[in-house]
Amino acid sequence: MKAVGATLRGVIFDVDGTLAETEELHRRAFNETFAAHGVNWDWDQALYRVLLGVTGGKERMAAYMRDHLGETVDAEWIARVHKDKTERYNALVNEGALTLRPGIAELVADARDKGVRLGVATTTSRPNIESLCSACFKAALDDIFDAVAAGDEVPEKKPAPDVYELALSRLGLEAEDCVALEDSCNGLLSAKAAGLRCIVSPSVYISDDDFPGADALVESFAEAPSLAGLEGLLRKGAA
Numbered sequence: 001m002k003a004v005g006a007t008l009r010g011v012i013f014d015v016d017g018t019l020a021e022t023e024e025l026h027r028r029a030f031n032e033t034f035a036a037h038g039v040n041w042d043w044d045q046a047l048y049r050v051l052l053g054v055t056g057g058k059e060r061m062a063a064y065m066r067d068h069l070g071e072t073v074d075a076e077w078i079a080r081v082h083k084d085k086t087e088r089y090n091a092l093v094n095e096g097a098l099t100l101r102p103g104i105a106e107l108v109a110d111a112r113d114k115g116v117r118l119g120v121a122t123t124t125s126r127p128n129i130e131s132l133c134s135a136c137f138k139a140a141l142d143d144i145f146d147a148v149a150a151g152d153e154v155p156e157k158k159p160a161p162d163v164y165e166l167a168l169s170r171l172g173l174e175a176e177d178c179v180a181l182e183d184s185c186n187g188l189l190s191a192k193a194a195g196l197r198c199i200v201s202p203s204v205y206i207s208d209d210d211f212p213g214a215d216a217l218v219e220s221f222a223e224a225p226s227l228a229g230l231e232g233l234l235r236k237g238a239a
């Protein structure tokens, strides 16, 4: 087996909860869309925290129908409603409802400056990442990230390794030369299953969880807002 690279050649970012605290906006978009479709579902924060155990909006809606309401899942209806939810979410992002989490802008700028390849491995869909980039980085997605792997492009969403494996193959890099940055246990499991090292900075909805197997745990990436900072965290974790 190849030695784990001391020098990083790639950084792969999760989106929701990692680049920005997006989940309150997702929750709002879900609830507004349910109301617009005449459905009396109203996901409060406590319920949403539980529902976040299922990654992917469509999968989350299906799990809610099946496990919380005891109803038969109608995948076509879910896909229709979720499409509207995505449009509503994007409109809210474009209105300026999100900001990057501390340290993210500095980290991205430093990694780009050092010629390190940047990837995205997310459960959400490409339009949501495009709007986040344009609203928060004031740049096009492809001008920031060299490779993007999104949830609907792979057979299994996180915690399965699929989306990280796709990001690695699109970056043209080996797992041992990269690090994944995550906010959640499902994301951590996905990254580790793909053979990556993973640094976790829990987001607001996830802050009470445990992160067994994380190579480092930080409150925010402002603690290590540079490539050298990430490498230092990994060295400390491996010691």
Ligand code: XBP
Pocket (backbone or CB within 6 Å): 014, 015, 016, 017, 023, 026, 054, 055, 056, 057, 058, 086, 121, 122, 123, 124, 125, 128, 151, 158, 184, 186, 187
């Ligand atoms: C994030 C998610 C996403 C969002 C909603 O997981 O699970 O599903 O909550 O996104 P991760 P969509 O950060 O681990 O990738 O509704 O667009 O699916």
Ligand code: MG
Pocket (backbone or CB within 6 Å): 014, 015, 016, 017, 018, 182, 183, 184, 187
């Ligand atoms: Mg996340």
